[in-house]
Amino acid sequence: MHPGKSVSIAEDRFQLTIYIDNHSRRVRVDDYLGNLTKVMEKTEEIASRENADKIIVKARKEHFIWFQEHGYLFEASIDGYYLGTDCCFFSKFLTDERRASEHWIAEDGIINSVYRLQEPVQTTSLPKSYVIKELDQSDAVPLAELYRAVFQVYPTPLNDPDYITKTMEDGTVYYGFLHEGAIVSAASAEINSFYKNAELTDCATLKDHRKHGLMKVLLARLEQELVERGIFCAYSIARALSFGMNAVLFQLGYGYRGRLLKNVYIFDKIENMNVWVKDLAIPPNFGQ
Numbered sequence: 001m002h003p004g005k006s007v008s009i010a011e012d013r014f015q016l017t018i019y020i021d022n023h024s025r026r027v028r029v030d031d032y033l034g035n036l037t038k039v040m041e042k043t044e045e046i047a048s049r050e051n052a053d054k055i056i057v058k059a060r061k062e063h064f065i066w067f068q069e070h071g072y073l074f075e076a077s078i079d080g081y082y083l084g085t086d087c088c089f090f091s092k093f094l095t096d097e098r099r100a101s102e103h104w105i106a107e108d109g110i111i112n113s114v115y116r117l118q119e120p121v122q123t124t125s126l127p128k129s130y131v132i133k134e135l136d137q138s139d140a141v142p143l144a145e146l147y148r149a150v151f152q153v154y155p156t157p158l159n160d161p162d163y164i165t166k167t168m169e170d171g172t173v174y175y176g177f178l179h180e181g182a183i184v185s186a187a188s189a190e191i192n193s194f195y196k197n198a199e200l201t202d203c204a205t206l207k208d209h210r211k212h213g214l215m216k217v218l219l220a221r222l223e224q225e226l227v228e229r230g231i232f233c234a235y236s237i238a239r240a241l242s243f244g245m246n247a248v249l250f251q252l253g254y255g256y257r258g259r260l261l262k263n264v265y266i267f268d269k270i271e272n273m274n275v276w277v278k279d280l281a282i283p284p285n286f287g288q
Contacts, residue, residue: 145183216251
């Protein structure tokens with residue numbers, strides 16, 4: 001599987017950065033400036049050319065009404081994404097099949113169940129056989145093997161060590177747990193240094209090591225790294241059918257901000273994804 005491609009376009013009265021994801025049959029507007037009508041005309045032209053059946057836009061909050069007026073559906077938001085200004089996800093579906101969801105009610109039930117969870121019990125210390133470390137380019141091969149073992153299909157080619165190395169060069173930070181010298185759990189923070197936000201993503205733990213709560217520890221360590229770098233907008237996009245990952249994010253203090261319908265191919269089907277957001281500038285338990 002090949003990653004999609006990001007394309008930057010500058011034409012009369014607008015600029016556009018668009019991600020073309022043929023694997024998931026979608027195009028995503030990651031950034032734009034200037035005349036919105038021209039931005040979206042160009043986007044729809046590209047979507048048609050690429051045979052995409054979903055357009056997704058990371059829109060600025062002040063353009064909310066414009067997108068509603070032009071037939072786009074609001075799906076989710078990220079507080080403070082643009083240097084403190086909110087990002088709103090708007091979508092346009094180009095086929096009825098892409099607009100329909102077979103699991104929406106079950107996924108609503110998962111969110112309801114997550115919000116009924118108690119405050120997390122203070123975790124007992126991990127067995128001494130687990131060692132946490134920041135992963136570097138020398139770890140790219142075993143890291144790719146971990147992702148290959150956990151994900152049969154994934155939106156990005158994390159089973160390719162060269163791809164992982166490139167993401168590290170581009171500023172993505174990876175942390176992992178080693179057990180007897182092997183990486184058994186990992187997660188990353190994909191940092192947008194211009195807008196000062198980061199997506200916590202690529203969360204994977206081998207099945208035999210899932211009972212220790214390793215992912216919560218990794219994500220908390222990544223948050224600490226972000227705060228040290230002056231980045232306070234953290235978000236994560238989790239499979240809507242995964243109770244475990246949504247529960248981890250809730251118990252780490254993330255707030256649910258909506259669901260992206262039929263968003264990406266993971267495993268054997270195109271999945272709905274929940275958006276979770278946390279303001280790292282607020283100290284833990286502040287005001288409680």
